[in-house]
Amino acid sequence: MKKLLSFLFSGMVLAIIGLLALSLVIWIVGPLIAIGTLRPLDSVWSRLILIGLIVGTYALIKIISAIRAKKANQAVVNQLLAPAPKGSDAEPEAPEVKLLRERFEKGMETLKNARFEAHKGVWSGLKARAGKRYLYELPWYIIIGAPGSGKTTALLNSGLRFPLATPSSGAQGLPGVAGTRNCDWWFTDQAVLLDTAGRYTTQDSDHQADQTAWNGFLALLKRARPRQPVNGVLVTVSVPDLLTKSAAERQAQAAAVRTRLQELHEQLGVRFPIYLMVTKCDLLSGFMDSLGELDRDTRATPWGFTFKLDDKQHSDAGAFLPEFDALEKRLTDGLIDRLQLEHDPARRARIYAFPQQFGGLRNVLKSFVDDVFSPSQFEQNPLIRGVYFISGTQEGTPLDRMLGNIARSYRLERTVLPPNKASGKAFFLERLLNEVVFAESELGGTDLKWERRRGLMAAAGYATIGVIATALLVAWGVSFFNNRSYVNEVSQREQGVRSLLQTTPNRASSDILVLMPALKATRDLAVGDSERAVPWSLGFGLYQGRKLDAASRQAYERMLVDALLPRIALRVEDQVKTSIDNPELQYEALKAYVMLHDPQHFDPKALKSYFMADWDQNLPRSVTTEQRAELNGYLDDLLAQGPAVSPLPEDRKLVDSTRARLVAIPLAQRVYYRLKQQGVGDDIPEFTIAKAAGNSAALVFMRASGAPLTKGVPGLFTFDGYHKGFQPQVEQATKQLSEEETWVLGVQDSARSQSLRDPAALRRLTDDVRQIYLTEYATIWEGFIADIRMLPSDSLPKASQMARVLSSPESPLKPLLTALSHETTLSLSESKSIIDKAQDKAESALDKSRDQIAKLFGDKPAATAVADGRRIESIVDDRFLALRQMVTSPDGKSPAPIDGTLGLINEVYTLLTATETAVQGGNVPPPSDVPNKVKAEAARLPEPLRSLLNTLSVSGTSAALDATRANLGQAIKSQIGEFCQQAISGRYPFVRGSNRDVTQDDFARMFAPGGLMDAFFQQQLARFVDTSTRPWSFRKLEGATMGTDSGTLAQFQRAAAIRDTFFRAGGNQPGLRLDFKPFEMDATITQFTLDVDGQLVKYAHGPQIPATVQWPGPRGSSLVRVSIAPPGAGDNAIVTEGPWALFRLFDRMALSPAGAPERFNVNFNVGGRHATFTVTSSSVQNPFRLPELSSFSCPGGL
Secondary structure, three states, X not given: OHHHHHHHOOHHHHHHHHHHHHHHHHHHHHHHOOEOOEOOOOOHXXXXXXXXXXXXXXXXXXXXXXXXXXXXXXXXXXXXXXXOOOOOOOOOOHHHHHHHHHHHHHHHHHHHHHHHHHOOOHHHHHHHHOOOOHHHHOOEEEEEEOOOOOHHHHHHOOOOOOOOOOOOOOHHHOOOOOOOOOEEEEEOOOOEEEEEOHHHHHOOOOHHXXXXXXXXXXXXXXXXXXXXXXXXXXXXXXXXXXHHOOHHHHHHXXXXXXXXXXXXXXXXXXXXXXXXXXXXHHHEOOHHHHHOOOOHHHHHOOOEEEOOEOOOOOXXXXXXXXXXXXXXXXXXXXXXXXXXXXXXXXXXHHHHHHHHHHHOHHHHHHHHHHHHHOOOOOOOOOEEEEEEEOEOOOOOOOEOHHHHHHHHHHOOOOOOOOOOOOOOOOEOOHHHHHHHHHHHHHHOOOOHHHHHHHHHHHHHHHHHHHHHHXXXXXXXXXXXXXXXXXXXXXXXXXXXXXXXXXXOOOOOOOOOHHHHHHHHHHHOOOOOOOOOOOOHHHOOOOOOHHHHHHHHHHHHHHHHHHHHHHHHHHHHXXXXXXXXXXXXXXXXXXXXXXXXXXXXXXXXXXXXXXHHHHHHHHOOOOOOHHHHHHHHHHHHHHHXXXXXXXXXXXXXXXXXXXXXXXXXXXXXXXXXXXXXXXXXXXXXXXXOHHHHHOHHHHHOEEEXXXXXXXXXXXXXXXXXXXXXXXXXXXXXXXXXXXXXXXXXXXXOOHHHHHHHOOHHHHHHHHHHHHHHHHHHHHHHHHHHHHXXXXXXXXXXXXXXXXXXXXXXXXXXXXXXXXXXXXXXXXXXXXXXXXXXXXXXXXXXXXXXXXXXXXXXOOOOOOOOEOOOOOEOOHHHHHHHHHHHHHOOOOOOOOOOHHHHHHHHHHHHHHHHHHXXXXXXXXXXXXXXXXXXXXXXXXXXXXXXXXXXXXXHHHHHHHHHHHXXXXXXXXXXHHHHHHHHHHHOOOOEOOOOOOOOEOOHHHHHHHHOOOOHHHHHHHHHHHHHXXXXXXXXXEOOEOOEOOXXXXXXXXXXXXXXXXXXXXXXXXXXXXXXXXXXXXXXXXXXXXXXXXXXXXXXXXXXOOOOXXXXXXXXOOOOOOXXXXXXXXXOOOOOEEEEEOOOHHHHHHHHOEEEEOOOOOEEEEEEEEOOEEEEEEXXXXXXXXXHHOHHHHHOOOOOOO
């Protein structure tokens, strides 16, 4: 039963079952699968081919896996038979290597054949003959131990059968018996034994070489058997190593063994049982005497102990001492019987001492086991299964540890025991391997990663098959119930459609929007896969949508003809009636109207274009994009049914009157409108500044209209639009419209029809259309070029940046002008070679001759060339000749004029940079004639260069002036304002009521010629200010000014007036000359005296003689006194002091005009008595009533 279950659940059987199930599903379900109308698995052959492909793919995968396994096996064989590295002590000669290879290959073949015979069943035999798993058929064991520990000897005397052994050679025919060179491979019927060189374990001869070889050996194992590299490890330690070596040497040997075991764990990734074999036990004194007479069966029985395993497969190595003591006790218990049988005294003595000799191994062996197998939390704990004592051959001299110890203790002569005689017997070895080690081959663990990956792949395969089968059953169930629900849903929608149709108006109307709900409901009555994707929940061969869709489709198409077609026919008729003012539209409407009444001229594409244009223009704006798309879909469905014949009667009167009106319109005009209406050139990209000038265009250019740089000239009116769009279509459109005249306009003039069929007449008509197009072409480009402007710059850095961009090697200006020139040069001959130009010239002459001959026959010449014989494209080319000349080299060698303009822009950039540097340093910009050069250059340049240069010049100048003004404002504040606030502000005479006077030195420093105000104005402001205006204003420089007038500019104007009044002599100090002439005086006054700093003006009713007074006075006493005589009851004198004492005196007196600007009357009122003098000043400005003094305030900026 177990074998049957193992067979049923084997991988191959499950794979076959899966393939059969999948084939059955394909055979049954295949005809039900449909993709649209296509049923790919409907035929028997298609299903057989698919099933064959699946089975073949699986078989191919298995074959590839077998080939890979075979290659891996061969790689192992090649590695095994590889010669030893040069320099090896036991390197065999080439013949021996050849013999080894032959024997090994023969052994592998023998091993496979032996395994074939071991499989009794057909399935097992087939499985074995596949050959891909034979490396895993037998358990593999590694034997490690120190050199000379008897590893190979134990194998040769183990009683195992080796396939390589022959009657003539025996097992000893393999090299390595007298010391294993690298690794000997022993193939037995039960296992593969890998006998490693002892130096691999100790690695004490050449550590680097031995370690490299050992690691390579482990890598070979892992590569050969990735799932389970080994089933166990046999560790050998000889009795001489335990008894004769020092404790340090034994510990080193144990450490080496422990290290090798840990390396096996780490690199192979598996946990395996370890069997410790104590070899050469025959060298214990008394071994042969005590055990030599044992029979064969007893000698084959293992002598040792096996540790028990717990539930977690952990061995109890701590039971070593009790188990060892039990062995020793067994020897002691059988001692009496053995002594009775022996008569030789010497042998009896050795037999008697043998249990003690064996007991001498107890401590050293216990120490060795602890050193090798003691658990550690930092390492993989070794799984030691047991300790076994064996003897393969009986050679060498026994060791008597007891006598040796006594001899050393009492300084006696050590007795040397006689050597063992070779008996050819093996003790305790044969059944140890067969019944203990090989029987536990399943204890060897497998690579968990490999097993997990294989298990996951198998589980995924089974799960996939189960999921597919379950999914199909569920899908069919879901599809059945969903289709049933869908049929019910369609029935309910059908009732809704009927109700909606009853409420839809059924009267003559051009309103197509009212039909949309009913059309949508009818179209969507059933959802068929011909219209949209079928949901998976309705598919899997059960979909009922096609049947329902066929019926709903018929109802929908009927509604298109019975409801939609009359309304659009009536809409066309209305368009014919209402488009009298738009002849082009009326022509297209009449054409559509005739099509709907005359199936002979039915053109679905033309009708669709007309209706889509009508709906785009005339439907309410509330109609959404989705609704328009739906209308287009209904129209497509209607036109797809074939000629749509209007059910309404044709209005012949309307047709005749419309035809009569349209016939009067030139045919060329109608052709041109047709081309535009057909969207000629729509597929050609529009010309934009952003694309032509590059990424930096947005840094300098703008559109005066506010349009973005990414919007430009439509593709129809570009160079490609003309040559690739308009030119190829114009002749066809002309011919088509000419042919349409007979049925659209009803033209029955045979002479006209005949003339239009004449190639020359058709060419003349085509050129008339070209002329209309080219005229509009030139107009559009003129408007576009005039719309290109420079970005305004509101700061000097921005203006400087724009000039830098325009003058740089990557300037967007030159590419833009080149692109503009290209788009406005339609004559291909401009870019043709000399030969092509000569050919064009010859063709032009031929055309001219043909036209002259045509005139003789009364025909009108073709319009290919204009009046002077040039091509018709000159309509555009001539208008933009100046622009083309700007980007074209005059002789093909010298630079184009645009390069000189870019150089001028670079000068502007240099000037703006210098200006910016000067402004940043607080200086006035340097003078330059660059703005004048730019203005002069711009005047002779074409657009858009003229506007761009003017804008650049004005913007740069304006930005420079703005920055200069701000800079000057700071200078005024620092150079004048601060001093003015301290010395002038709030003081007399600027503030009449102030008791603080402006000193004459401060007054002179502020207002004198060359003073603060005058010097600053002359050095910094004069070139920016127009002093001829009243009030002063900023001068306009290159179309820009510093801005509007400011209060500071008025202060400079007032300062100039103060300077002209008080410093007429041009000195550094203010000065006035005043002539006082008596005008009248009260009779009660006998003597009037005015003392101005020692300068006396006296009057005593005598001759009126003028007296001259200088201000300030010569003595600098700053004292003014007015006195009268005789003294009266009131005040007899008035005294004022300070540098402005005379002005303060006049402020207290009454001043009145005296008939001239420089003269005024002063009425001195002293104590109620009056004396009036006429004062003549040295300036026409009255310094005592100078308005600039009272209105002046300190400037704080500009």
